[in-house]
Amino acid sequence: MATQAQNEVEVVLHRSENSPGTPGDGDVRWLDEPEQRAWRAWLRGYRLLMISLEDGLVGSGVRMGEYEVLSMLAEVPGGRMRMSALADKVVQSRSRLTHTAKRLEGLGLVQRDRVVRDGRGVEVSVTPAGYDLLERTAPIHLETVRDCFVDQMSRAELLHMGEIMRRVIMATRERPEQGADAF
Numbered sequence: 001m002a003t004q005a006q007n008e009v010e011v012v013l014h015r016s017e018n019s020p021g022t023p024g025d026g027d028v029r030w031l032d033e034p035e036q037r038a039w040r041a042w043l044r045g046y047r048l049l050m051i052s053l054e055d056g057l058v059g060s061g062v063r064m065g066e067y068e069v070l071s072m073l074a075e076v077p078g079g080r081m082r083m084s085a086l087a088d089k090v091v092q093s094r095s096r097l098t099h100t101a102k103r104l105e106g107l108g109l110v111q112r113d114r115v116v117r118d119g120r121g122v123e124v125s126v127t128p129a130g131y132d133l134l135e136r137t138a139p140i141h142l143e144t145v146r147d148c149f150v151d152q153m154s155r156a157e158l159l160h161m162g163e164i165m166r167r168v169i170m171a172t173r174e175r176p177e178q179g180a181d182a183f
Contacts, residue, residue, distance in 0.1 A: 056144035080125035
């Protein structure tokens with residue numbers, strides 16, 4: 001059941017041609033019906049996909065955001081990355097990533113160390129236990145990704161979706177380096 005706040009947001013996003021405007025809304029680019037349906041479908045689809053991905057990780061001891069941190073680290077040479085760069089890559093605030101890294105460190109899945117080169121930053125690296133967890137959970141996670149996302153479209157649609165999301169990344173980044181991996 002939608003909350004009143006959700007209904008108000010949906011009303012604000014769309015006005016039909018017959019709907020009266022509100023004072024001062026002359027420059028508002030309201031969504032038409034097809035745009036509104038597409039937007040709502042994307043929002044709901046994203047939320048349901050995230051629920052499925054979380055459900056797939058039940059029993060692993062980590063949540064989706066933590067799994068993403070581990071997998072991003074595992075993909076870079078040496079399994080080590082500066083926290084600030086990792087925060088940009090996983091789209092978490094630096095304080096949120098610090099919290100996530102502390103939890104993963106407490107589970108023995110990552111290790112945090114001062115950057116020796118400059119002494120100012122912190123690097124995080126995957127531990128052998130982190131690699132083991134990824135090895136066990138990756139097949140389950142990938143099955144969910146395939147079932148709920150990749151296999152729901154043709155290869156051409158998938159590649160087109162990737163291109164569209166790269167444009168979204170570039171349009172929403174706050175700093176140029178945040179979109180560096182969008183290409």
